[in-house]
Amino acid sequence: xxxxxxxxxxxxxxxxxxxxxxxxxxxxxxxxxxxxxxxxxxxxxxxxxxxxxxxxxxxxxxxxxxxxxxxxxxxxxxxxxxxxxxxxxxxxxxxxxxxxxxxxxxxxxxxxxxxxxxxxxxxxxxxxxxxxxxxxxxxxxxxxxxxxxxxxxxxxxxxxxxxxxxxxxxxxxxxxxxxxxxxxxxxxxxxxxxxxxxxxxxxxxxxxxxxxxxxxxxxxxxxxxxxxxxxxxxxxxxxxxxxxxxxxxxxxxxxxxxxxxxxxxxxxxxxxxxxxxxxxxxxxxxxxxxxxxxxxxxxxxxxxxxxxxxxxxxxxx
Amino acid sequence: xxxxxxxxxxxxxxxxxxxxxxxxxxxxxxxxxxxxxxxxxxxxxxxxxxxxxxxxxxxxxxxxxxxxxxxxxxxxxxxxxxxxxxxxxxxxxxxxxxxxxxxxxxxxxxxxxxxxxxxxxxxxxxxxxxxxxxxxxxxxxxxxxxxxxxxxxxxxxxxxxxxxxxxxxxxxxxxxxxxxxxxxxxxxxxxxxxxxxxxxxxxxxxxxxxxxxxxxxxxxxxxxxxxxxxxxxxxxxxxxxxxxxxxxxxxxxxxxxxxxxxxxxxxxxxxxxxxxxxxxxxxxxxxxxxxxxxxxxxxxxxxxxxxxxxxxxxxxxxxxxxxxxxxxxxxxxxxxxxxxxxxxxxxxxxxxxxxxxxxxxxxxxxxxxxxxxxxxxxxxxxxxxxxxxxxxxxxxxxxxxxxxxxxxxxxxxxxxxxxxxx
Numbered sequence: 001x002x003x004x005x006x007x008x009x010x011x012x013x014x015x016x017x018x019x020x021x022x023x024x025x026x027x028x029x030x031x032x033x034x035x036x037x038x039x040x041x042x043x044x045x046x047x048x049x050x051x052x053x054x055x056x057x058x059x060x061x062x063x064x065x066x067x068x069x070x071x072x073x074x075x076x077x078x079x080x081x082x083x084x085x086x087x088x089x090x091x092x093x094x095x096x097x098x099x100x101x102x103x104x105x106x107x108x109x110x111x112x113x114x115x116x117x118x119x120x121x122x123x124x125x126x127x128x129x130x131x132x133x134x135x136x137x138x139x140x141x142x143x144x145x146x147x148x149x150x151x152x153x154x155x156x157x158x159x160x161x162x163x164x165x166x167x168x169x170x171x172x173x174x175x176x177x178x179x180x181x182x183x184x185x186x187x188x189x190x191x192x193x194x195x196x197x198x199x200x201x202x203x204x205x206x207x208x209x210x211x212x213x214x215x216x217x218x219x220x221x222x223x224x225x226x227x228x229x230x231x232x233x234x235x236x237x238x239x240x241x242x243x244x245x246x247x248x249x250x251x252x253x254x255x256x257x258x259x260x261x262x263x264x265x266x267x268x269x270x271x272x273x274x275x276x277x278x279x280x281x282x283x284x285x286x287x288x289x290x291x292x293x294x295x296x297x298x299x300x301x302x303x304x305x306x307x308x309x310x311x312x313x314x315x316x317x
Numbered sequence: 318x319x320x321x322x323x324x325x326x327x328x329x330x331x332x333x334x335x336x337x338x339x340x341x342x343x344x345x346x347x348x349x350x351x352x353x354x355x356x357x358x359x360x361x362x363x364x365x366x367x368x369x370x371x372x373x374x375x376x377x378x379x380x381x382x383x384x385x386x387x388x389x390x391x392x393x394x395x396x397x398x399x400x401x402x403x404x405x406x407x408x409x410x411x412x413x414x415x416x417x418x419x420x421x422x423x424x425x426x427x428x429x430x431x432x433x434x435x436x437x438x439x440x441x442x443x444x445x446x447x448x449x450x451x452x453x454x455x456x457x458x459x460x461x462x463x464x465x466x467x468x469x470x471x472x473x474x475x476x477x478x479x480x481x482x483x484x485x486x487x488x489x490x491x492x493x494x495x496x497x498x499x500x501x502x503x504x505x506x507x508x509x510x511x512x513x514x515x516x517x518x519x520x521x522x523x524x525x526x527x528x529x530x531x532x533x534x535x536x537x538x539x540x541x542x543x544x545x546x547x548x549x550x551x552x553x554x555x556x557x558x559x560x561x562x563x564x565x566x567x568x569x570x571x572x573x574x575x576x577x578x579x580x581x582x583x584x585x586x587x588x589x590x591x592x593x594x595x596x597x598x599x600x601x602x603x604x605x606x607x608x609x610x611x612x613x614x615x616x617x618x619x620x621x622x623x624x625x626x627x628x629x630x631x632x633x634x635x636x637x638x639x640x641x642x643x644x645x646x647x648x649x650x651x652x653x654x655x656x657x658x659x660x661x662x663x664x665x666x667x668x669x670x671x672x673x674x675x676x677x678x679x680x681x682x683x684x685x686x687x688x689x690x691x692x693x694x695x696x697x698x699x700x701x702x703x704x705x706x707x708x709x710x711x712x713x714x715x716x717x718x719x720x721x722x723x724x725x726x727x728x729x730x731x732x733x734x735x736x737x738x739x
Contacts, residue, residue: 066734067398068416068696087737171565259510263739274391276700276738
């Protein structure tokens, strides 16, 4: 995968391969069979709970299938894709989703990095600082979203009265999207900070001291030493958050329920699938979301060289 | 194959179902349980108890649905799609009849059940329970909006309550011109992007003699009357008597503004009367009149309310129909009207002397009901409603001709289950 990974593989190969070849004895084969056998249940369950629904929704997306009109069910090929991809509501939802994703992840990265540095360097009350930072992430999203909703509701909400001057911000498109993004940032910055803090732990103190000795300023030490060392951690954090943000649903469901054109793609899918009972169009949308998520993951893993979680340390340098 | 999958999904969906099924099997005398699913209604359990006292061989159990109509519908249709046999009697919003009937999820009323439901029930609510000429529901309660006004303010100007929208706007501006803070002359109505806006628009359309869909509910017409309704709505939304937060107001916002002394007029359901009795400054001055029309005739107000349906998957249909007849009996409708404020659907109940005190506006309701209109009848009503409320919101941005064209195109897509639901 990544450049770093390749080199480590190449260097490891000559030492390992003769041993591995020689070791494919009966005992090793049996061990491998046992390994596969032990994995099998997990693979079967994954296929049942993840694979089958994906295939089924692919199949549904090729049909005109509306629970309200059971007698009109028929195979329509790619018609549903044409319908969805030429629909302004879908594209509006796509732009809203992309906007929320890009803005919230970018802000979270900056804030999360600042928080991580603070948590990393805190000398007094380290436990309390870390715990209190994590509170927003610990609150159930729907509960937090409700408190945001009330806060932005004129009459009862302190934010609506003080910040917005009594305007119903959640009923206008752009302000509502801003509020949703803000709620998203508030909720998941701690998660970002947590992942980045793990990355910070990778930075050897000696390296920073050496850089300081060479006359690097604090900013230079951050950009030239810490960030490059932390790169894998940063990319993993970005990947996780981007995928998460792209699927935004719960915050939006509580705050605006998608009215005034604030639907995300997930919200729109829910509306068509669950509310509209249109399995054909709804499944088409979920397949499209699945593809979009796959593309995001692909871009991160292939182009930016993000290590897969649990992979062998990606690039440790 | 598919049915099996759905049943599996149903099995996993809620422990609630499991408990209700278990309760059904386990009741000691081997009796039958009839599970009634209804929105949270304060004194409904008492009605259930009364019916259980008379019930022969079964027991009714009341299960509460979510408070909001969308949530109620979602839970019901999901479980019906899964052919869940744990639900017997369903309290359905009047707009869902066509959808559930077309999908084959609710049973037709025939024989004794049919004749008993039709006997003495007001025609408009009954109409909401019919689809393609068959009866699929038993009207439990009905609802129509009235024009509520502040008598003191109108007396100050020396005018009668308005008969048309123009008059209402005119009186509003005169109150405003007259004005100090106490007489802002504002008109309260439900203009948020939700069902309330659809109700408002549907009333205007049928008052203007127009149609949104054709009779069969298969084609979007949006005729001249519907365009006229768009004009009236736009004019109202851009007039200076409308509340600035009109485009965000639901029923309760309108009620609270009225109770807070900010409004002279309000278009709202009768429930506001009971609530206003607790507000000392408003109670003696809050009066009602028929809903304003467009040209001075009678307005065709959109009818709301609840019908009981019987699930097609119920294992005890006979007992379910029997339970429905008891739950909506004249006696119980009167009880619900007096204790929970919901207008009855059986005409004779309105004449009961006990109704006079809690329901002083009962004659206005009865009269309005006779001219009331029903919302478009189609299995795709949910989609139709979503499309209308999306396109009309905010009402101040309506451009009558262009908005009508958009309505026509997107409603047709929704009816053909081709379009994307916003």
